[in-house]
Amino acid sequence: MAETRIDIAQESRLIALLLDRQQATKFRQQFLNFHVHEQALIFVELNLIQRQRLYRYLTSAKVAAIFNELDSADVTSAYFKEMAPKYAAAVISAMYTDNAVDMLETAAAADLSTYLKYIAPKKAATIRKLLHYQAKTAGAIMATEFIKLTGDQTAAAAMQLVKLQARQAEIIYYVYVVDQMDRLTGIVTLRDLLTAPGESSVAQLMTSPAVSVKVDDNQEDVARMISDYNFVALPVVDADEKLIGVITVDDAIDVIDEESAEDYSGLAGVDIDEQKDNPWQAAFKRLPWLITLLLLGMSTASLVAHYDQMVSEASILAVFISSITGTAGNAGTQSLAVAVRRLADPEADRRSLGKIILTEILTGMMIGLITGLAIMLIVGWWQQNIVLGFVIGLAMFCAIIVANLAGSLIPLLMDKIGVDLAVASGPFISTLSDLTSVLIYFNIAKIFLQFIISD
């Protein structure tokens, strides 16, 4: 950790103590000295009584600043319920609309109406509107505090506007240029305004057409775009090209982080952000997957049972089941991880689908060949049985090719048909590959059975 960071646990205890003792002045001195992000970290460590004192000791604007910084895990309307409705409304008003909306999403309809009653009609209408955008779209994460003007204004007038709105706007580094219909026509950076002669027109200075996103675009695409283009903010337009919001880079980071956590979760068949739960909750979250896979795994077991007679005759066959299923499963997981990553960042790989699949088949053949040869030599030497070695090696070769194809094709197919099924997960691929591997193994073994036993 960087050294300038404070010890949150220790500072939280101190702040809690000041609140317990009702030392309002000393609390304010200490607490407001922290960066607002640190204030948020301390805030979530407080208990109900301490929080209610904090609401009393701080202005609604200060509380709003803290709430703007809350981690997604801590974003909840429960905090508003602890306040007098009027104070809650003041906090909501002072927050950036996108953050306020995130928190209000969990509020009961009755509570929401009460808060909105105390909020200026225009802001209340914006909040209502933003609450209706679908989760995980640009609309759901955009802010509505931005600076806009028409192209016929001068650079000096634009600078004046920036100065006036600097306190309210979530982002002041871009000024958005719109036409009479409020349609986005261009973007001027603050850098341009600062260096341009005051009398030059905004239309001359602006970059046009502006790169923008649609309100119903997927949040991951939007975040990738901000990251790829190195933007600090990206404008959001509606179906009529009207400018209705901006998405800032800090929201983009959160989305990228959230989406990569989702991809991980997919790889491992578990919600990796479960951390805060107790063991029973954690177990019940993980169990459905495990039980499903166990049942799927029973088909592998019943397949082995089907070949029971053969295993009795040549119990040595049982020895290598786990080697073949294990290695094929590992190879399948590798190819799954590469495919999942490719889907997450399409720009990283601009090859055609056919070429990707061909590469994966060739990779699987290569891996299967070398791994198959390796195990053939090991088994042949260890068991002094070259036919057995050949059977194991050939089964490994085939099982790996199948596992690699499954690992790369399943996520691609899921993506094509547009569903986000958990079957594109490492454990699923491993379990599926167990089944195909055993099937391949015993069928090859059956052909050579008499040589294995007699050899």
Next chain:
Amino acid sequence: MAETRIDIAQESRLIALLLDRQQATKFRQQFLNFHVHEQALIFVELNLIQRQRLYRYLTSAKVAAIFNELDSADVTSAYFKEMAPKYAAAVISAMYTDNAVDMLETAAAADLSTYLKYIAPKKAATIRKLLHYQAKTAGAIMATEFIKLTGDQTAAAAMQLVKLQARQAEIIYYVYVVDQMDRLTGIVTLRDLLTAPGESSVAQLMTSPAVSVKVDDNQEDVARMISDYNFVALPVVDADEKLIGVITVDDAIDVIDEESAEDYSGLAGVDIDEQKDNPWQAAFKRLPWLITLLLLGMSTASLVAHYDQMVSEASILAVFISSITGTAGNAGTQSLAVAVRRLADPEADRRSLGKIILTEILTGMMIGLITGLAIMLIVGWWQQNIVLGFVIGLAMFCAIIVANLAGSLIPLLMDKIGVDLAVASGPFISTLSDLTSVLIYFNIAKIFLQFIISD
């Protein structure tokens, strides 16, 4: 994909055509109309002859802007070798220092000396210095173009400085305040400068102490800090607290992305960013892991071979090897993924180590109990053998607890001793858990063997 994005493949073909036909003017018209990030995407699609024409048709400043936008995968000094050394030096000079240094890292010492000869001594010295910072530290990703002044200046003077340096500075939204010794004492935002009265002193306006990082801090910690604090940039100081650079949010996103790709790679035992390689290269990258795991898996095989006699007597035991190893492996992978995520974002979980481990043991017991009971009932009913069911169930219970502990403890231990070993990977945990699962299974089976056979 957002709709405003252009079709890079198509536009690249058009641009390539214009270069092939040597239509300089038309090329400039079309090409410079794209966003610089899009120019970079098109640039990497061109061939050597096309690129050399592009260098001739564009100023070094335009080429520098493109190079500033190159993806990490495309960052290479090879492009400089295609240019006349003097032109290369001009491009390097016009790039942001951090990006120039990234590209020069792959340059031969002789080439580097040649370029630096043509670069202004001060900039050349900075480049030399940055090239010496260790990879993956704050020093290696920081930029040196920032705006600084002393606290006794006025807001008006500061604004003047921002205007003067707006073109060169990589970031203009923060002005850094230093003392006579060049030590960082505070930060003033452009927002503050814009809204403050011109005569107010910078010392009054600044936030102090400033949140900063040390030059040798790990890049992942720095990136997390930028993301947590919602900074657009973060100052970097040396051991004497002297301000020497800034890290911008766009670099932080790249680092977060890169590090999460590394974590994925760890989970799956594969370099997930291998996409651009051909199948042979891909296979040879994946093989070392697979062969290592295969050899480790041979110990599982030899363990089964050790119990050969028992399997001959009760071949039904072979049927459930894959169910037990598979389920334990899946449970271990889940617990590994949760642990890896926890390590990547320490802020997400502020519980003590002991509590984390206790939770994981309890979770494992709970999962083991329910999964064990489930398979006991299934096997008991299917095979009409309740003792066999009990043996499988008990083995499953124990194997899952061990796998869960391994999945959560191994990454924690690796992190504690500070090494980044690939043993904290899903495939490794699965393969290790195969071994312990089989050991547990056969030892339990041995105790109940006579009942299984006679039942």
